[in-house]
Amino acid sequence: MTAAAADAAWWADAVVYQIYPRSFQDSNGDGIGDLPGVTSRLDHLRWLGVDALWLSPIYPSPLADLGYDVADHTGVAPEYGTLADLDELIAEAHARGLRVLLDLVPSHTSIEHPWFRVHPDWYVWADDGPPNNWVASFGGPAWSRDELTGRWYLHSFYPEQPDLDWRNPAVRAAFGEVIRFWTARGVDGFRVDAIDRVMKDATLRDDPPASEPFGLPLPEDYGALAHVHSTDDPEIGLALAALRDAAGDALLVGEVYLPTARLHRYVEHLDVAFAFEFLHAPFEAQRLRAVIAEAATGSAAAWVLSNHDFPRLATRLGEERAALAGMLLLTLPGPVFIYQGDEIGMTDGPGGDPPIDRAGRDPHRHPMQWEPAATGGFTTGEPWLPLTDPMQRSVGGQRGAEGSMLELYRALIATRAELTGPVEFIEAAPDVLAFRRGRHTVALNLGFEPRPLPVAGTPEIETEIGAVADDTLSPLAGALLV
Ligand code: NOJ
Ligand code: CA
Numbered sequence: 001m002t003a004a005a006a007d008a009a010w011w012a013d014a015v016v017y018q019i020y021p022r023s024f025q026d027s028n029g030d031g032i033g034d035l036p037g038v039t040s041r042l043d044h045l046r047w048l049g050v051d052a053l054w055l056s057p058i059y060p061s062p063l064a065d066l067g068y069d070v071a072d073h074t075g076v077a078p079e080y081g082t083l084a085d086l087d088e089l090i091a092e093a094h095a096r097g098l099r100v101l102l103d104l105v106p107s108h109t110s111i112e113h114p115w116f117r118v119h120p121d122w123y124v125w126a127d128d129g130p131p132n133n134w135v136a137s138f139g140g141p142a143w144s145r146d147e148l149t150g151r152w153y154l155h156s157f158y159p160e161q162p163d164l165d166w167r168n169p170a171v172r173a174a175f176g177e178v179i180r181f182w183t184a185r186g187v188d189g190f191r192v193d194a195i196d197r198v199m200k201d202a203t204l205r206d207d208p209p210a211s212e213p214f215g216l217p218l219p220e221d222y223g224a225l226a227h228v229h230s231t232d233d234p235e236i237g238l239a240l241a242a243l244r245d246a247a248g249d250a251l252l253v254g255e256v257y258l259p260t261a262r263l264h265r266y267v268e269h270l271d272v273a274f275a276f277e278f279l280h281a282p283f284e285a286q287r288l289r290a291v292i293a294e295a296a297t298g299s300a301a302a303w304v305l306s307n308h309d310f311p312r313l314a315t316r317l318g319e320e321r322a323a324l325a326g327m328l329l330l331t332l333p334g335p336v337f338i339y340q341g342d343e344i345g346m347t348d349g350p351g352g353d354p355p356i357d358r359a360g361r362d363p364h365r366h367p368m369q370w371e372p373a374a375t376g377g378f379t380t381g382e383p384w385l386p387l388t389d390p391m392q393r394s395v396g397g398q399r400g401a402e403g404s405m406l407e408l409y410r411a412l413i414a415t416r417a418e419l420t421g422p423v424e425f426i427e428a429a430p431d432v433l434a435f436r437r438g439r440h441t442v443a444l445n446l447g448f449e450p451r452p453l454p455v456a457g458t459p460e461i462e463t464e465i466g467a468v469a470d471d472t473l474s475p476l477a478g479a480l481l482v
Contacts, residue, residue: 010099011189011251011271011335014051015413018339020308021058021080022066023367026379033367033378035081039089041370042096044395048343048406049413052099054191054253056308058086059105062112064160066357066365068103068193069110073178083185090186099188101251106175106243107197108161115174116162122174124154124165126204133206134230135222138359142230156197156230158358166198166239176246189251192243195266196256199236201229215259216276232258232265240269253302253335260295267300272335275301279310283317283325285433285446289425292332296423304337305329308365312341315348315363320476323408323463324444327478328433330412331442333422338409340368344398345405349388356385371396403465411461415480428454432473444478457481 025037035058045053057067060077067077076083093100109115115122130143130152136159143152144159154163164171179190207225214223243252254266254273263273275295281287295301305325306313314322322345329336346369351362362385369390370377376390398404420438428434431447434454444463445451450472459468459479467477 011052013333013416014099014335015049015330015416016052016054016101016253016302016335016337017045017048017050018054018056018307018337020056020340020365022384023365023378024340025368025370026381026383029379029381030079031379031381031383032079034079035076035085035089039085039092042089042092042098044370045098046096048410050098050338052101052188053093054101054337055103057103057105062110062160064110064158068105069108069112069158069161070105071110071113073105073109073175074181087185094186099251100186101189101191101253102182102187103193104175104179104190104243105193106164106166106239107194108155108157108163111160111162119170120149122164122168122171123162124200126152126154128152132204132229133225134204135207135225137219137222139219139221156194163197163200166242167202167235172239172242176242179243179246179250183247183250187250189253189271190247191253191255192270193255194257195240195254195270196232196236196258197230198239199233200231201233202235205229215261216257216280232262234265236265237269240266244269253337260291260301263300264298267298272300272302274304274337276304278303279305283321283446285428285431285444288328288433288446292423293425296333302335302337303329303332306339306342307337308339309361310364312339312346312348312364314342314345319345319405320464321446323405324446324476324478326405326409327412327442327461327463327480328444330409330416331419331437331440331480333419333437341366343406343409344369344393344395346393347388349386352385369394408461408463412480415461426454439482441481442478443473443481445473445475448475450474453479453481455481 022033024033025041026033027036058080059070060072060075061067061069090100134142136142137157145152155161156163207227207229210226252270254270256266256273260277266273277291281291313325348363349366356362366385366388367378367383372391372394376387398406419440424436426434429451432445432451434443441455443454453471460482461480463478467474468479
């Protein structure tokens with residue numbers, strides 16, 4: 001964290017709400033979520049009590065990667081609205097005390113971005129076929145032949161997403177302009193996509209075979225190599241310093257898909273980096289305690305348990321554990337990120353038919369369920385992805401309902417400001433994860449047996465009605481105690 005950011009630090013304990021714009025709220029009946037739709041739902045975020053929202057990409061895009069293939073970094077996709085709609089969203093958010101983060105995608109562009117033809121030297125090329133063994137995250141070689149020139153270009157993700165060459169100062173300058181364009185419009189920060197891919201080995205050496213576990217889940221053929229040259233180059237600071245220089249005090253949250261021990265180079269320049277070891281940890285008391293303790297060191301963790309890339313919490317963990325996860329997440333010190341729909345316990349849906357995302361992530365991206373109605377209050381038209389189960393689960397259905405996930409999230413967010421100091425773990429019965437935050441204690445029973453409360457106290461918030469009785473924590477239940 002820079003000294004300037006430490007002063008500002010509006011985000012120090014902020015709750016940031018991730019909006020997947022295509023699936024949040026449609027305002028014009030075309031079945032696609034849009035910016036006026038987001039603006040119309042700001043009061044939900046205000047009521048929920050979050051501090052900021054992060055918009056997944058809203059830029060013009062051919063949608064090979066649902067917006068993470070950007071064709072214009074300073075524009076708004078027509079199906080989402082106009083720049084004026086975004087200005088309005090920002091103004092209305094600010095009027096409600098909500099900050100706005102955009103998604104910055106610096107590692108690659110869409111192959112249809114004009115830069116690819118106008119500034120080919122801003123990308124990474126090889127003349128005579130793939131120069132090394134690098135593989136793309138979504139499978140297959142990381143090099144593809146450009147039909148027009150016959151040369152080969154590098155892509156860390158889909159072939160429609162050529163990688164930029166951040167060793168070229170013109171690329172760093174171009175992104176500086178992009179950042180300043182948005183901060184001048186009032187944007188408060190950026191979630192920075194795939195930032196560990198931005199700088200790679202200058203001489204393009206082969207990646208060696210993986211000889212030890214990476215520490216986070218990887219697709220199978222991608223995980224066969226140790227990505228020591230294709231990612232996370234020691235000179236990454238060059239790119240990060242350029243981003244920071246342009247961003248000034250704006251919040252920079254790194255999407256760095258690396259184990260905690262390898263995040264230090266990134267948080268020298270960025271404010272925080274997502275704690276992916278936390279997201280992927282088995283939901284067991286000892287493992288969670290270890291990953292939280294490690295990630296909390298240095299206070300640069302952005303806590304996250306779910307996003308548009310991974311199975312939803314309630315699917316991954318089941319409903320009761322999803323409530324425990326919500327309590328854990330929202331009682332940690334530092335910025336925490338919640339993914340739209342987690343506050344009502346949304347599960348994965350069936351995905352598109354035929355599938356839309358080639359990497360199989362449709363199920364985590366179904367529309368937000370606002371009301372118990374066929375199209376969930378999301379659209380008056382045909383939704384781009386079907387609704388999952390709006391009759392069973394919706395904001396309207398849970399608002400004011402005692403014991404609902406939504407009221408649990410709201411209570412936790414409201415109480416968050418009272419939690420002070422670092423996490424101090426306390427010894428507890430097997431399967432119980434327990435820690436102090438100032439005068440509060442968080443006690444979570446992650447197992448199937450009733451367990452004694454680790455300390456005496458009065459439950460202020462419970463993950464379910466009756467979680468605590470006779471100084472005992474029910475199975476799969478938790479409480480915030482004072
Ligand atoms: C991470 C994003 O969250 C994911 O959705 C995307 O496919 C990759 N980065 C590539 O931009
Ligand atoms: Ca729309």
